[in-house]
Amino acid sequence: MTPQLSVQNIRAGFGGLLALDDVSITVRKGERVGLIGTNGAGKSTLFSVISGYVPAQSGQVCFEDVNITGMGVQRRVNLGLARTFQVPREFDQLSVLDNMMAAAPGQRGERLGSLFFSPGSVRRQEAEIEARARDLLGFLNLAKVAEVPAGALSGGQKKLLELGRLLMIKPGFIMLDEPFAGVNPVLVDELSRRIVDLNDQGITVLIIEHNLQALSDLVPRMYIMDRGKVLNEGTPDRVLSDERVREAYMGGAV
Numbered sequence: 001m002t003p004q005l006s007v008q009n010i011r012a013g014f015g016g017l018l019a020l021d022d023v024s025i026t027v028r029k030g031e032r033v034g035l036i037g038t039n040g041a042g043k044s045t046l047f048s049v050i051s052g053y054v055p056a057q058s059g060q061v062c063f064e065d066v067n068i069t070g071m072g073v074q075r076r077v078n079l080g081l082a083r084t085f086q087v088p089r090e091f092d093q094l095s096v097l098d099n100m101m102a103a104a105p106g107q108r109g110e111r112l113g114s115l116f117f118s119p120g121s122v123r124r125q126e127a128e129i130e131a132r133a134r135d136l137l138g139f140l141n142l143a144k145v146a147e148v149p150a151g152a153l154s155g156g157q158k159k160l161l162e163l164g165r166l167l168m169i170k171p172g173f174i175m176l177d178e179p180f181a182g183v184n185p186v187l188v189d190e191l192s193r194r195i196v197d198l199n200d201q202g203i204t205v206l207i208i209e210h211n212l213q214a215l216s217d218l219v220p221r222m223y224i225m226d227r228g229k230v231l232n233e234g235t236p237d238r239v240l241s242d243e244r245v246r247e248a249y250m251g252g253a254v
């Protein structure tokens, strides 16, 4: 079976800096895969290349048998490939519910003509979007803060909201960038459970995370990157016990 995501021999960088040097990874449909590495290893840049924010200088990215290497961000999202960012990008002044609704793609009410010519269908669509948003808020245990301005949420709740906003686009493959950063341990467990639930529903998950304990509990397979290259791949036990990995990651303190 061909992988759902196949990243082959990617080189990418910024000006003279080569952030990704011949990087290849594959992810099968329905997998949960981790991506670890020291600061500056190139993990977020790899997410940016996969999601279309940073162009590849060479190499190829294929998603569900489509070569998406030169495709724009929105077209990749339309294929069901979506990412979160390390810093959640919610609108602080808007309520949690409105933040969720604003993340829904292709809303007809945004086109002025639709408001005049088919106001009924715009209302129906809004009602559907609100129902989906409320469903997801329930799933993420955020229903009680639906009307609260997003800026008032805790760090962990913001991460849950960010995940919720991602789910509004009904993705088949999600890339989570440090979902546990700044999240208290209770919410780390909750987030982990929600990620497993989503994966059980068939959503493939690729996760960058520095919390190695929480990540090892969550994923059966991980990649480690170091200075723009993939160093190793396999079960968390195998990857974290590799001598080169111990050296590269925390100077042997893994």
Ligand SMILES: Nc1ncnc2c1ncn2[C@@H]1O[C@H](COP(=O)(O)OP(=O)(O)OP(=O)(O)O)[C@@H](O)[C@H]1O
Pocket (backbone or CB within 6 Å): 014, 017, 019, 037, 038, 039, 040, 041, 042, 043, 044, 045, 046
């Ligand atoms: N927008 C940018 N402009 C210039 N250089 C960048 C940019 N983004 C990343 N870099 C550089 O590219 C390299 C890889 O950075 P990247 O953010 O991908 O690493 P990372 O593994 O995600 O690190 P961290 O764990 O700290 O988030 C680093 O040297 C970084 O300074």
